[in-house]
Amino acid sequence: MQGFTPLSPPPRLLMGPGPINCYPRVLSAMATQLVGQYDPVMTGYMNETMALYRDVFNTKNQQTFLVDGTSRAGIEAVLVSAIEPGDKVLIPIFGRFGHLLAEIAERADAEVHTIEVPWGEVFTPEQIETAIKSVKPKLLATVQGDTSTTMLQPLADIGAICEAHDVLFYCDATASIGGNPLEVDAWKLDAVSVGLQKCLGGPSGSAPITLSDKFVKTVRTRHHVEAGIRDAHHQAATGPKIRSNYFDLPMIMDYWGDERLNHHTEAASMLYCARECARVHLEEGQQQVIARHKVAGDAMLAGIQAMGLAPFGDLRHKMYNVVGVYIPDDVEGEEVRETLLLRFNIEIGTSFGPLKGKIWRIGTMGYNAREDAVLHTLQSLETVLRMQGHHCPAGAGVEAALSVYTQAKNAVNKAGSANE
Known part of the structure; x- marks a missing residue:
């Protein structure tokens, strides 16, 4: 047609x-x-x-x-x-x-x-x-x-x-x-x-x-x-x-x-x-899937904090698979989301209710709870924030996330060695 x-x-x-x-x-x-x-x-x-x-x-x-x-x-x-x-x-x-x-x-x-x-x-x-x-x-x-x-x-x-x-x-x-x-x-x-x-x-x-x-x-x-x-x-x-x-x-x-x-x-x-x-x-293993989500969530949170951004809510009760991030005062939150979407092909969430216009929501779920997706999102967000004139420590978000993944891999290797 x-x-x-x-x-x-x-x-x-x-x-x-x-x-x-x-x-x-x-x-x-x-x-x-x-x-x-x-x-x-x-x-x-x-x-x-x-x-x-x-x-x-x-x-x-x-x-x-x-x-x-x-x-x-x-x-x-x-x-x-x-x-x-x-x-x-x-x-x-x-x-x-x-x-x-x-x-x-x-x-x-x-x-x-x-x-x-x-x-x-x-x-x-x-x-x-x-x-x-x-x-x-x-x-x-x-x-x-x-x-x-x-x-x-x-x-x-x-x-x-x-x-x-x-x-x-x-x-x-x-x-x-x-x-x-x-x-x-x-x-x-x-x-x-x-x-x-x-x-x-x-x-x-x-x-x-x-x-x-x-x-x-x-x-x-x-x-x-x-x-x-x-x-x-x-x-x-x-x-x-x-x-x-x-x-x-x-x-x-x-x-x-x-x-x-x-x-x-x-x-x-x-x-x-x-x-x-x-x-x-179930093939991956339920505990392994949950652990993968936890590592991805921990890495995203560490990256956000290393960039100088503030997470939302009581972190003792944060879901492994999504983090709320306060939008810095010196940027337009929707412009950041639009640039990420249209120029970097990455979607992050807005919010609503009492949090409308105050936080972004960034997920690490399912197929996307993986290292490359976390790193790519953090690097792209840093770039867009810089484009908006917001100061971020160069590369700090990615480095912090990499550190979380490295520690997690070392822990898995150590546990594997102990079981041999």
Whole structure:
């Protein structure tokens, strides 16, 4: 068609808070030929994908599968399936995505209660337990890693608190999974939803989720008889109908289960993609992937600080995979981002809310959590800052990052020698 050329996007290095450049194997997987949704090959791939994500989530949950849609689809599926009108939901907000959870819960007619800390901080278990005792919610909904603030909420002690007070514990771990520890079973999480476009190294468009038996029992009580088609245990269900058909988790569970009851047509190319994201992650080794993200994040942070730039937030709780950087007073933040993008083909993130115009967000995620990407970004940022008239110690950022990588390699070699 005249005027419409084949796709040929520029070779951007995506070093923002996500999305990021995909692993090459993931891109190849998405080009795989389709088969029918009930073909035994396809249902076999579905079963493999469930098994792979149990390992990614560190869980034995049978109900571990994909919701077709972006990471927000997974969030909405969990919340609209669990919440009945008037249910109390407690949401600790420490960034933009806590507000998103609150909005979705409100649309499900929950009685939403929030607690907040300043952006750049996280909650203590004591703060959350105090709120749970006061509110007595059905569900605690939180975010593990919030890219708007670059902070990582500690979760290890919260599950036991929820269990003691008979509260369902849900977490959106989209920004953190794959680059930071996440132990679904050990931390007693009842529901977790994620996306592919951060540390898992894929595109947005599929939302892996995992559900505990307790959570499954809760949502199975919702009544969603579909013109007499659903089986007897659904017809005996009590409680109001789940308001969304597309995000009705019991129906999606039946589609992924042995019955294969029709609910939607699986997004096959995204399933191939999600399957390959998990394979790449697990083949490298989960601890090795997290360690790679930590080294890349440490190197980026060291480089930023060596350049005389100030990082944002409580660094004790910074995600491994993204850092917030205060924009120097003597430069135009958006002009720096535009020059990096259009002349150096590097994308870094802006921010919003109370941090709008105050910080950049620089990610080191998935395929881009590697030495050359970190060094290239630091060198290019130094050059652009100099172009804007900002003084930076020449080469200091790259040297500091190289030092972090050298120390990490020496530690690995020393550990290897000790094990011989």
